[in-house]
Amino acid sequence: MENYNQTPTDFILMGLLPPSTIGLFLFILIVLIFLMALFGNLSMILLIFLDISLHKPMYFLLSQLSLIDLNYISTIVPKMASSYLFGNKSISFIGCGIQSFFFLTLAGAEALLLASMAYDHYVAICFPLHYPIRISRRVCVLMIIGSWTVGSINSCAHTIYILDIPYCRSRAINHFFCDVPAMLTLACTDTWIQEYTVFLSTILFLLLPFICIAFSYSHVLLAIYCIHSAEGKKKAYSTCSTHLTVVTFYYMPFAYTYLHPKFLCAPTEDKALAVFYTILTPMLNPVIYSLRNKEVMGALRRVIQRISSVKM
Template sequence: MIVIKKVIFYSSQEEGACHTMQGHTGKEASGEAWQEAGRGPWNHSSTVGFILTSLFNESPMDLFLFSMVVIIYTLAMVGNTAMVFLIWADAQLHTPMYFLLSQLSFLDIFFTSVTVPKMIAGFLFGWTSISFVGCGAQMFFFMFLGAAECLLLALMAYDRYVAICNPLHYLSLMSHQTCLLMVAASWLGGSINASIQTALTLQFPYCGSRRITHFFCEVPSLLRLACADTAAYERLLFVTGVVVLLVPIVFITTSYALILAAVLGMHSVEGRQKALATCTSHLTVVNLFYGPLMYTYMLPASYHSPGQDDVVSIFYTVLTPMLNPVIYSLRNKEVTGAMKKVIGKCGVGRTA
């Protein structure tokens, strides 16, 4: 009788749990409820993944902001694609500076596409779930492309230093092979950084809620769900931030300090204005990109909040990739000249 009672008791518990789970809508809600119930740690061995928080709701203001994000993302894709095409099509732009600039636009195309399309699909169709593997892939490519862009911006500062401070040796110091090595180094550094960070982040056990308080899988947001001590890893994350962010910033600052000293010593007013315009464009891009990244990856977790993280992330995932081609093209006569040539050729072709 005692055994029978125990069996009946456990059966009623399981039946009640099943009814509770059936009350949720869909498979994802079911999986989330089990996690909320505290069934213990889970990770890649689990059949469920994560739930991303939508950046917007259905209020009129959020609908307007969502429309603005879509427009900015579209402009970023069109602007950066146009920059890559112009630099490839115009022989006058086949110089080291524009080669590096085309690589920057190329990185921006994929960098913003890692997160924004998923965010748009989540808002429009409710596809907010993401598998464990998908989350890891998104995190890897985001950090890979972001770190590669950080390193590339530092190398672009070196290119401007050589062009302004050592113009007679520019072609020898910035040969085609050197430019290819620079790009390869930025890609290699980004891939190493992303591989280490992704592997270390995903090795933690995750338990409780599957809901990430962010619109994409980013390391700080994911660590909040880990049911393990992440203090040592967060210190390692800070060290990585120093290497990937602060070291390039020091390199960039030094390069532009030397450039400024050289520019102030120029006798040609026109040459001084051209050098200052180019350097100002580069520094604007650097500040727009590095500032938000330093907030995300170098400030302690106590300084972060989900709302602030969303705003900062939108800044460097959507806004900066859109501004890069605008900053470089509108203040650059060679790019605007190449654009006019292409438009003129298209107009002649249509007339013919």
């Protein structure tokens, strides 16, 4: 028996999973992915902090990506899991605003940080002699601060708007989190201004960074073509293609969901696409960007040996 416990100002999150055996299976799978994401991202943050050989701009950016993903998936999955387990799908008006703010801040910061990481990779491959100047510690810090700051400013603008507009009697959000496009469908007023700002934000935070990333990787692939070692080429091509695949997993479903007009919204499709950029990507990032890296694996072995020697 579902217990909404709804007050006049509450929203209802309709959720992602059906109350069936398939729904239970998917719930267990999502919880496992959530735990893997937490373990993978937290491990990366600690590893980069503990091993001095990873105190480089590239890994500093990776640690920030892990920090974002750690908070990103924690903003969505715990509430979705508790709603499924206990049947209480209600979320307060302020709680919905807080969830939306953190989601948009982290999503915007990640989109810009992935572009910064692609630029770092581009300079390292195409201009290795200029790398210490172009990607100095100061530049790295500025890229990180810029990602967080711009992401939070964009999030603040959208959150204030969705908390200010009037909503109709029905407050059932057909989603598993407080997503702006899903909330706009419940508004009692014309939301063309907000729809336009969402469209503009999607262009600035998703499409343009993705185009820049694709452009940088195309140059990287051209540079890799000049590598004489067949093994080096194979490894570099594999790394680039894997990185680009994960980036596409994040940007494209996100952009598609936020770019199509409100009257073309298909809630089931939107929720399925949202799984890619809210749940799967935070789990895949530490694997793709870090655990396949020889320097990271070497650092992991050294840290494990140090811990083992201390215990003995």
